[in-house]
Amino acid sequence: MMITTQYLNLDLTYQGLSRDELQQFAKQRLPRDFAEQRSQLLNGTYENPSEGRQVTHVLNRSRHSVVAANGGRNRFSEIVRTLRSGKWLGATGQVITDVINVGVGGSDLGPLLGSEALSEFADDNTAHKLKVHFASSMDGTQLYTLLPQLNPASTLVIMASKSFSTIDTIANIRTLKAWAAPELSEQQWLDKHVVGVSSNIEGMTNFGIPPAQQLSFAESVGGRYSLWSAIGLPIALTVGANQFARMLDGAKAMDAHFGEADVLENIPMLMALTGVYNREQRGINNVAVLPYDGRLQKLPDYLQQLDMESNGKQQDRAGNPIDTPTGPIIWGGFGPNGQHAFYQHLHQGYDNFAADFVLVLKRAATKFDAATQAQLAEQQTLSVANCLAHRRLMWFGDGKTYPGQHPSNLLFVDELTPQSFGALIAAYEHKVFTQGVIWNINSFDQPGVELGKKIANEVLDVIKTGTGSSDFDESTQAILKRL
Numbered sequence: 001m002m003i004t005t006q007y008l009n010l011d012l013t014y015q016g017l018s019r020d021e022l023q024q025f026a027k028q029r030l031p032r033d034f035a036e037q038r039s040q041l042l043n044g045t046y047e048n049p050s051e052g053r054q055v056t057h058v059l060n061r062s063r064h065s066v067v068a069a070n071g072g073r074n075r076f077s078e079i080v081r082t083l084r085s086g087k088w089l090g091a092t093g094q095v096i097t098d099v100i101n102v103g104v105g106g107s108d109l110g111p112l113l114g115s116e117a118l119s120e121f122a123d124d125n126t127a128h129k130l131k132v133h134f135a136s137s138m139d140g141t142q143l144y145t146l147l148p149q150l151n152p153a154s155t156l157v158i159m160a161s162k163s164f165s166t167i168d169t170i171a172n173i174r175t176l177k178a179w180a181a182p183e184l185s186e187q188q189w190l191d192k193h194v195v196g197v198s199s200n201i202e203g204m205t206n207f208g209i210p211p212a213q214q215l216s217f218a219e220s221v222g223g224r225y226s227l228w229s230a231i232g233l234p235i236a237l238t239v240g241a242n243q244f245a246r247m248l249d250g251a252k253a254m255d256a257h258f259g260e261a262d263v264l265e266n267i268p269m270l271m272a273l274t275g276v277y278n279r280e281q282r283g284i285n286n287v288a289v290l291p292y293d294g295r296l297q298k299l300p301d302y303l304q305q306l307d308m309e310s311n312g313k314q315q316d317r318a319g320n321p322i323d324t325p326t327g328p329i330i331w332g333g334f335g336p337n338g339q340h341a342f343y344q345h346l347h348q349g350y351d352n353f354a355a356d357f358v359l360v361l362k363r364a365a366t367k368f369d370a371a372t373q374a375q376l377a378e379q380q381t382l383s384v385a386n387c388l389a390h391r392r393l394m395w396f397g398d399g400k401t402y403p404g405q406h407p408s409n410l411l412f413v414d415e416l417t418p419q420s421f422g423a424l425i426a427a428y429e430h431k432v433f434t435q436g437v438i439w440n441i442n443s444f445d446q447p448g449v450e451l452g453k454k455i456a457n458e459v460l461d462v463i464k465t466g467t468g469s470s471d472f473d474e475s476t477q478a479i480l481k482r483l
């Protein structure tokens, strides 16, 4: 069974479910008012009850909200144009050559995935090559590598944080500020070397970011759904505002498909239904995401947040316990390399899993000479052949020592483009939404991560003050003592 749309295709033959079975299951599991809930999502009126706001990331797919001129001016596009053309000068007159996006979770994963996926679609050949880097982790790991290579006078920092209060991001920013201090005064650094992206405008202002360097987005856009908003700035800096807009167009096309296609022709709904079927009827608690194009290597990481932070919950929208299993564990890795690592277990181990193979059929290599192009085209074909082969083996087995019967989706595009990438990500968003509706989950909050943050602060206090460690268990106390 195969569904084709303008930019994205789904083959779900290896889910092993007939049209009739899918139709039946859809009837059983989709609530009667699904169409109404779906149109609320698509027009930005769906409720996020625990946070008391509506869910509006789909509205960011409109070019006007992000990149189009607004009364002759659009700060997002202006910032992109100035930086990409080499016209942004730092406080000491040096051209900005490097940008570091400092953010974590939704303020990192989408921008990082999009920048890696689309970098070869950069829409200009200006002599100025802006390099975009990412720093996310609270331990400063990326900064250890980046700082020795960069010069504060030619580096701009994007402080990307929806809340503007995430400690991981603040810690990286503090380090960057200290690193810049010998070269730039605090005011110089703020005036020419920092752009803020947040829904907390007051936070950006209090931090000292000049208004012209503040990009905001609505609080009703969830962090893990925010790459379409100003949070996507690193993508636009990598490829240009026009290509960024094409990514929005691809997502928009998927919105239209999700909103209009019948259930048995609807890619996100079928992804959702087969996923629920695997979870509930086949007892499968995990999905391996296996991209076969290196540009999509970060897709499993991105989908982990999208899916697991949205639907990894045991309470329904009203706070009542749910008695069926909900969102599965999402994991995975780059397929061709995974074949030489974890696929052995997938083929012959004892554990059940479902898989999403993500495939790009053709890849243009226009920047190379003819002979190299031909070789690279063959490599893409090699990757396609391997994807199809492993997918077959996982489903059919060999009748002997390979059990098979591991259901999978094949999501494929003819070519990876900004549009097909946008459509792919939007399809996953809508799959997660549909599953949330089926399980009656609020997919748009994340209360579970808050307790971890609270406990981390308690531990930090004890480390800093040197008192109160006796409240902790023996193991924690021993580590603190050693520290």
Ligand code: F6P
Pocket: 103, 104, 105, 106, 107, 160, 161, 162, 163, 164, 165, 166, 169, 223, 224, 309, 446, 449
């Ligand atoms: O880990 C929780 C979380 O709130 C994510 O939902 C979010 O994407 C991430 O932290 C970063 O948050 P912020 O963009 O507010 O810094």
